[in-house]
Amino acid sequence: MTKVDLTVSKVPETSPKWLGKYGKVLYPKIAAYLNKNSKIIRADEYLVQEYCSAYDIYRIAYADIQEHGIQQAVYKTAVSPLDGSVVSRDFSGYRKNPAYQMMSDSLSKMNQIGRELGLSPKARSQMMELNSPNDKNEESVDDQLKEFFK
Incomplete structure (x- = not known):
C-alpha cells in the first residue's frame, strides 16, 4: 500500500467564482496564510x-x-x-433590523470555522501543541507503535 502525502496538495489560492465580492477578496488572503501551515490539506478548502x-x-x-x-x-x-x-399610519414601536441576526449568525459561523482552521491565537497554540510532545523524555507515537509491533 502506498502512502499518500496529504500535505502536498494545499488549498487553492484562487477564489471560487460563486463567492460574493467580499468573500472573493478574502479567500486568496486566507488560503495563502493557511497554506503556510503544515496541518492544512486540500480537504480544508471547503472550510x-x-x-x-x-x-x-x-x-x-x-x-x-x-x-x-x-x-x-x-x-x-x-x-x-x-x-x-x-386612513391612518400609526407608529407602533421598534423592531430589531433582521440584518442584525444575519450578521450575528455569520459572525458565530466565522468564529467556529476560524477555530477549526487555527485562525485564532488559542487555536494556533493548540495546533502547535499537537506538534511537540509535552515531555521531551516521552516517546513519540511512531516510536510507541514500532515498540508495540516488535
Whole structure:
C-alpha cells in the first residue's frame, strides 16, 4: 500500500467564482496564510469557502445595518374598505433590523470555522501543541507503535 502525502496538495489560492465580492477578496488572503501551515490539506478548502461565504454575509448585513440602523420603526396602517386609501399610519414601536441576526449568525459561523482552521491565537497554540510532545523524555507515537509491533 502506498502512502499518500496529504500535505502536498494545499488549498487553492484562487477564489471560487460563486463567492460574493467580499468573500472573493478574502479567500486568496486566507488560503495563502493557511497554506503556510503544515496541518492544512486540500480537504480544508471547503472550510475556507464556508468561512469566506460567512464573511460575505457578515459584510452585507453590516452594510444594511449601517444604512438602516439596528432597529426599525414599525407602523400600523389602517386602510379604508371603501376605496383602499390609507386612513391612518400609526407608529407602533421598534423592531430589531433582521440584518442584525444575519450578521450575528455569520459572525458565530466565522468564529467556529476560524477555530477549526487555527485562525485564532488559542487555536494556533493548540495546533502547535499537537506538534511537540509535552515531555521531551516521552516517546513519540511512531516510536510507541514500532515498540508495540516488535
